[in-house]
Amino acid sequence: WLNDAFAKDGVEGSVKAAKDLLRQFDSISGVASAARNHFSRAASTLAGQEKFTEALHVIDQGEKLLEDKQALLNGARAVYDRWASSYESQKEWQKAADVYAHGLKRYPDDSHLKNNAAVLWDAWARTYFPTKQWSEAIKVYEQGLKALPSSSLLKNNLKYCQQQAGG
Numbered sequence: 044w045l046n047d048a049f050a051k052d053g054v055e056g057s058v059k060a061a062k063d064l065l066r067q068f069d070s071i072s073g074v075a076s077a078a079r080n081h082f083s084r085a086a087s088t089l090a091g092q093e094k095f096t097e098a099l100h101v102i103d104q105g106e107k108l109l110e111d112k113q114a115l116l117n118g119a120r121a122v123y124d125r126w127a128s129s130y131e132s133q134k135e136w137q138k139a140a141d142v143y144a145h146g147l148k149r150y151p152d153d154s155h156l157k158n159n160a161a162v163l164w165d166a167w168a169r170t171y172f173p174t175k176q177w178s179e180a181i182k183v184y185e186q187g188l189k190a191l192p193s194s195s196l197l198k199n200n201l202k203y204c205q206q207q208a209g210g
Contacts, residue, residue, distance in 0.1 A: 045081040054101050057081065058108050065108075075109060082108075083118030095126040095142075119146070120155050127163060136167040136183075144190060161187065161194040168200065177208035 048060035061078040068074045082105030089098035099122055102115045109115075123146035130139035143160035150156060164187030171180040184201035191197060 045078065049081070049085055054085070054097075054104050057085065057101075058104050061105075061108055079105065079109060079114055081105075082115055083121075086115070086118045086122055090122045090125045093125075093129060095122060095129075098122045113150075116150065116153070119150065120153070123156060124159060127159070131163060131166070134170075136163070136170075139163055140167070140187075140190065147190075157191060157194070161191050161196045164191070164194075165196055165200055168204070175207070177204045180204045181208060 045057050045060050045064070048056035052059070061081070064074050065078065082101055086098040086101040086105075089095075089101060099119065102119045102122065105115045105118075106112050123142055127139040127142040130136070130142065140160065140163060143156055143163060146156045147153065147160065164183060168180040168183035168187070171177070171183070181201060181204045184197050184204060187197045188194065188201065
């Protein structure tokens with residue numbers, strides 16, 4: 044039902060169908076789980092088509108319906124990761140970092156998003172290692188630490204670059 048509603052009327056159709064199912068079968072715990080899975084799959088499908096904004100809209104609507112801001116966290120993580128990866132593959136580092144900043148604004152304590160954002164900043168800075176452009180790498184690490192001040196990965200690698208620049 045949910046898939047048919049999504050195919051016919053998009054996320055709004057899914058929300059309406061899910062509301063009806065949750066109301067009609069409120070005592071069956073698997074209905075909420077099925078709705079969660081549906082919204083995650085729909086968001087994943089859209090993300091696979093590089094329709095990232097639409098995918099996050101699906102996540103938003105599913106979380107509102109389920110009245111749980113964390114209900115579709117894994118689905119949201121997958122969307123943010125795919126979106127950032129699409130920019131990273133094009134070497135559009137700042138855009139990729141902005142995607143994670145958006146995700147962390149929405150889910151500020153999420154360790155998955157924090158970790159993947161730190162890995163992205165590190166990958167960006169490391170593009171300067173082969174040519175020993177330590178000052179450029181340092182700038183990237185410093186920017187990353189503004190976004191992720193508690194990242195030990197970024198702190199340690201910043202120190203390494205500062206040592207290389209000084210030696």
